[in-house]
Structures are given as structure tokens and as C-alpha cells.
Amino acid sequence: MFAMCRRWGRLEGMAALVGMELEEIRELIGPGQPPYRARQLYRALYREPADDLGSISTLPAELRRRLAVDHTVGLPTLERRFDSADGTRRYLLRLADGKTIETVLMAEPGRHTVCISTQVGCPAGCKYCMTALLGLERNLTAGEIVGQVLYVARAGKRGQAALSGCPLGGGQGSQSPFSKINVVLMGQGEPLLNLPNVLKATRLLTDLEGVGISPRRITLSTVGLVPAIKELGSASVRPKLAISLGAASDEIRHRLMPITRRYPLEDLLEACRRYPLRPWERLTFEYVLIKGVNDSDADARRLVRLLANLKCKVNLIPLNPDPEIPFQPPGRERVLAFQAIVRRGIPCFIRQARGQDVFAACGQLSRQGQIKEPA
16 A cells, blocks of 8 residues: 555656647757657657657657656556446546546447546536536646546557457557547536636647547537636637536526526527537537426427527437436436427437446446545
8 A cells, every 4th residue: 555655646746748738848858859859759648659658669768768757658547447238438547646537438330439537526516416426626637638538548459448340549550549539528527617628638639640539529518607618619629519408497407507506598598609619510418307307398398499599409318327316317208208399499319328337327427436445
């Protein structure tokens, strides 16, 4: 135990290279190196990705030794991995300071999605979400956000993913090994409460010289923080926007999602109308269906009226239940009836639950199975 604490303490005191943009790496290396050295290190961090500095054979040994004195690559380490019967994998990852977060890999033929966290815990307090029970411990850095994608890719490259057709860790020639995956910022945390780090992470994830994921394949999910939505819209490089609506009335929404009491639906919808969508883009509204709370025909008709004249789609998410959550999901027939009403006015889809048996589904991320350590 002492040895592990000493190792985490050393890593916590060292600067992580993952999370640095190319210009920051140039400044770190200094003018004494050829200009291409920074690009070599940048590519090794984000395109390969490297396990440690010693494995970056494109760099001179002396430069690697100098960097290793007070720098580390900065990827998280695996605490535990949970494999679902449906192929989903939940990774409990440990950060340099010993805190843990969760990352989920959902693999399907031709479509592979990595769900990543943006905070340790979450302050939003949504009553139907197990992550809310954790509270907020801290924001993640840009490197810790990007590092989750890199970790899963490295696991795939080493064969740990063991998923048929999984593109993670592959790639031919100049093609990014990440070009065929989707990234969703829907794990632990409210991304818009950590917006500077989220935007920096997005720049790193979309940079064609590095990770190289298309902005079309990255989606951020928020409970709807109006001022931050406006700030997000002004960013030159940004993910797609998904809003967790919860309900189509302020009364129910505020009861389910306390943080939204500061942002009435009228203000939220006005921010959505003003949001600068790119030509290929539409807003996504996520609606968690809860039995007897927000799943009636009247709720469905209210939702259609609320979102009228917006370029959007709706994802219905039947609640993923848990004994600690005082709600239940509606039956399949009720979900289909709700969808049928919404579809009359808006494209509407039902999100299939993935990884429920290992607490990897939407709203279930609460570090289940974490090994407790003595105080």
C-alpha cells in the first residue's frame, strides 16, 4: 500500500504530456532541438499512443531522459475492468492523484463508441442518476479527458478489447487509428461546468495531426446550462450538442434535475434557437423516460410543442433502474406509444441500454465495484 501511495504521489507531482497542444510541446522541448522533434513527440502521444517516454523510439535517448525527470506521458491506469454480456466494457480508471473515473466502450459492427467522463463525480444532482450520488470531487484536466480515449485505444491495440472488427488501435498509413470511432462526453460529470478543459480536449481529439476524430463523431451532453451553451456555440472547434431534457415542463424538470432551476425551459429553448448549428448539424434532446413521472401521452405532446421549429432529434432513454434510485422505467409498450406521438413532429429514436449488468448504462456510472482502501 505504501509503495502504491508513493508511486501516485510521484506521478501527481510530475507534469503530464498528454493534454499539451503542439505549441506547448514546442515550448517544452525548447529551441535547442530541431523543429520536427515537437511534432514527433506530439504524434507519439496522440497517434500511437505511447505507453511511456522510453517507448518513443523516434526521439533521441537524451531528450527522453531529460523529459522523464519531471514529466510522464500521463495516461490513466486500470483499476478494474467489467465485461458485459452484450460486449460493452466499463473501465474503472485511476488518475495520477489516486482518484478514479469511469470510461465505457460500446462496440457494434461498424460503430464503436467510447463514453468518457469530464469530472470526478458530478454536481448536477439529477434524481434519476446514480452518478449524482457521488457529488463532485474535481474537474478533469484536458489530458485526463483525452487520456480516456487514448487508454481504450491502447487496450485495443494490445488485444485487450478482443472485439470483432474493433478499429481501436488500428489505422493504415496516414489514416488516424481513431477515425472510425465515436466519442460521447456523457460519463461522469457535467461537461459545461468544465468547459475550458472540454474545449481543449476537443481540439486535441479533432486535430488531424494527432488523434484525428471528426467533430461529427464527438458529442457533448449537458443538463442545459444556458450561459455555457452560448459560450460553447462561440468556440471555433466544438463537439455536437446534446441536451438532457428530463421533462417538457419546468415543474417536473426542476424536480428531477435541481441544477436546472436557474435555467427555465423558456431560456433554454431560446439559447437552442440561437445556437449556431453547422450545416450538417442538428441538436439532440435526450429524454429519460420514468414510469408515472414524464411518460404520459400528454408529456409526449408537450415535448413536440416545446421543440417545434428546432432543427433537432429526440433520443428516448428508458430509465436504467437501481435500488438506490426511487424510480422505475416504463414498460416497452408505453415507450413505443410515447415514441409514436413524438415521431409525428420530430425524428425520435429509442436508445438501447448497453452494459446494464455491469453498471455501464446511462445514469449508472457510480464506480460500482471500486476497491475500497483503508483510511
